[in-house]
Amino acid sequence: MRRFLLLSALALALAACSGHTVHRVEVDLLSFVPQGNRSGELSLATLSARFPDDPGGQPVPVPGAEALLGGRIGLKIRLENTGTTPASVDLKVRLGLANDTDIYDGTGGDILAQSQSLSLNPGETKTLDLSLELQPNTLAFNLVKSGNFRIGAELSLSGGKVRYTLTQGEVVLRLKLFNLIPNP
Numbered sequence: 001m002r003r004f005l006l007l008s009a010l011a012l013a014l015a016a017c018s019g020h021t022v023h024r025v026e027v028d029l030l031s032f033v034p035q036g037n038r039s040g041e042l043s044l045a046t047l048s049a050r051f052p053d054d055p056g057g058q059p060v061p062v063p064g065a066e067a068l069l070g071g072r073i074g075l076k077i078r079l080e081n082t083g084t085t086p087a088s089v090d091l092k093v094r095l096g097l098a099n100d101t102d103i104y105d106g107t108g109g110d111i112l113a114q115s116q117s118l119s120l121n122p123g124e125t126k127t128l129d130l131s132l133e134l135q136p137n138t139l140a141f142n143l144v145k146s147g148n149f150r151i152g153a154e155l156s157l158s159g160g161k162v163r164y165t166l167t168q169g170e171v172v173l174r175l176k177l178f179n180l181i182p183n184p
Contacts, residue, residue: 057152087160
């Protein structure tokens, strides 16, 4: 009886995984941004903020990335215009190679992966929700598929005074790990 249960469990486990199984990997980018840097204020004195606060961005190693099928990068920032004049806020997500020391300078293989803007009237509160789909044969997809890339975001202000809170930052990847097994 014990042997039967063991063989049944093994057969069930093997049937659950096949060459068509797609694995989902999620990286919480907020865990790389210190709590004190997730919120702040942009004004004429401070025109921009970076997440993380490092020109090289955050290194993200992805073992098995050559099996990448697609994915998504998402950021959400709550914004409140605390000034007396209208404000415009820009959010830019940048990706770079693992050895790039400044992913914001436009050299060394880094790219602007996605940008989004938002206007706020005095006293207005909005959420800036940026989502980048990683599609095959795009620069962003190829950087992630390299298996070791850097990511960073920059929030910048034009006019007014804005309070910001980074509420979500994630990278979600879909991998077909059986693609790593060579075909005979």
